[in-house]
Amino acid sequence: xxxxxxxxxxxxxxxxxxxxxxxxxxxxxxxxxxxxxxxxxxxxxxxxxxxxxxxxxxxxxxxxxxxxxxxxxxxxxxxxxxxxxxxxxxxxxxxxxxxxxxxxxxxxxxxxxxxxxxxxxxxxxxxxxxxxxxxxxxxxxxxxxxxxxxxxxxxxxxxxxxxxxxxxxxxxxxxxxxxxxxxxxxxxxxxxxxxxxxxxxxxxxxxxxxxxxxxxxxxxxxxxxxxxxxxxxxxxxxxxxxxxxxxxx
Numbered sequence: 001x002x003x004x005x006x007x008x009x010x011x012x013x014x015x016x017x018x019x020x021x022x023x024x025x026x027x028x029x030x031x032x033x034x035x036x037x038x039x040x041x042x043x044x045x046x047x048x049x050x051x052x053x054x055x056x057x058x059x060x061x062x063x064x065x066x067x068x069x070x071x072x073x074x075x076x077x078x079x080x081x082x083x084x085x086x087x088x089x090x091x092x093x094x095x096x097x098x099x100x101x102x103x104x105x106x107x108x109x110x111x112x113x114x115x116x117x118x119x120x121x122x123x124x125x126x127x128x129x130x131x132x133x134x135x136x137x138x139x140x141x142x143x144x145x146x147x148x149x150x151x152x153x154x155x156x157x158x159x160x161x162x163x164x165x166x167x168x169x170x171x172x173x174x175x176x177x178x179x180x181x182x183x184x185x186x187x188x189x190x191x192x193x194x195x196x197x198x199x200x201x202x203x204x205x206x207x208x209x210x211x212x213x214x215x216x217x218x219x220x221x222x223x224x225x226x227x228x229x230x231x232x233x234x235x236x237x238x239x240x241x242x243x244x245x246x247x248x249x
């Protein structure tokens with residue numbers, strides 16, 4: 001996989017190149033870019049598979065360059081490498097598949113590159129928005145969460161459930177869990193066609209529902225695909241609606 005580095009800081013470019021070289025299956029391009037204009041030119045000429053973009057660069061910045069890359073028929077995957085965490089939502093709008101905070105750690109870069117490699121071109125072109133998911137035409141395809149890795153992007157189709165606990169919401173996905181500082185009601189409003197409420201504090205992914213079972217003490221437990229041991233409690237008021245939904249799935 002050919003990787004283009006676009007950053008106006010020479011030391012940052014050199015460090016990223018060293019990190020990429022140490023990872024099997026990836027090769028940094030000999031030429032690098034110092035701004036968005038140069039990045040677009042190199043993409044057109046050499047067709048890299050992945051672009052590592054800084055955000056704040058002179059002239060055309062990384063977000064502007066990524067927006068133009070979205071219009072290309074064979075757009076490379078874009079991973080932002082930046083010292084600024086406040087642009088994560090803007091990164092969604094320009095189809096970023098990764099958002100790493102400097103100084104970039106080798107293991108985090110490896111994860112982002114692997115994720116970029118799994119996405120095909122059609123997915124890359126539609127990352128910014130989900131078509132037909134949620135009640136809003138502006139529903140996100142990924143959710144951002146601040147973790148030890150910086151800002152982590154979790155694809156909506158990998159989310160198993162959301163559980164509200166006091167002021168935070170736990171997002172459980174196929175590879176672990178993260179904490180969100182978003183109200184459960186706002187998530188339900190945005191992704192209401194994709195998730196179903198089973199409790200006053202829980203939303204589950206519809207396509208992950210496997211079976212509903214009543215325990216020996218009369219509680220209703222929901223089993224999800226991808227969770228071998230864990231079950232979720234369904235409140236009695238939500239059982240009829242859930243049964244109706246399961247009859248339609």
